Amino acid sequence: MISVQTQDFNIAEEYLELRERAGDAGAIVTFTGLVREIYDHGNPGAEKIQALTLEHYPGMTEKALQSIVDAANEKWVLLSTRVIHRVGSLEPSDQIVFVGTASAHRQNAFDATRFIMDYLKSEAPFWKKQSTEEGEEWIESRQSDAEALETWQEP
Secondary structure, eight states, rough: OOEEEEOOOOHHHHHHHHHHHHHOEEEEEEEEEOOOBBBBTTTTOOOOOOOOEEEEOTTTHHHHHHHHHHHHHHOOOOSEEEEEOOEEEEEEOOOEEEEEEEEEEHHHHHHHHHHHHHHHHHSOOEEEEETTTTEEEEEEOOHHHHHHHEEEEEE
């Protein structure tokens, strides 16, 4: 199940719903991403972010997210999945993404959650613009995100 939404989400409620849908799961793994106050921690002069705005194309984005979830379900036996990605204007420390997977075995749940997040970061059609005191700028993809995808490529 996937959602692209402006409203915040409740991690506890999402976990309970995931657990209920999964039935006899042996493991549930969740990941929650937050808007950082400083985007580039490696840069000592990095400015504090006032807002992060995420844009998307409705319909196209949901289809892409479902494709990522489907790919995870092809690689691992999953009993249930849940992906929420927020759009609109968010502030530092706001929740931005939730990924949850349930499986009979923990390794499947861990791997599938990481796989989904890696693909969300690089392949999902979201456009991010950060606002600081100095102005606004679009955020480019990071090399580390592309490298994370390489770990999932079949030899």
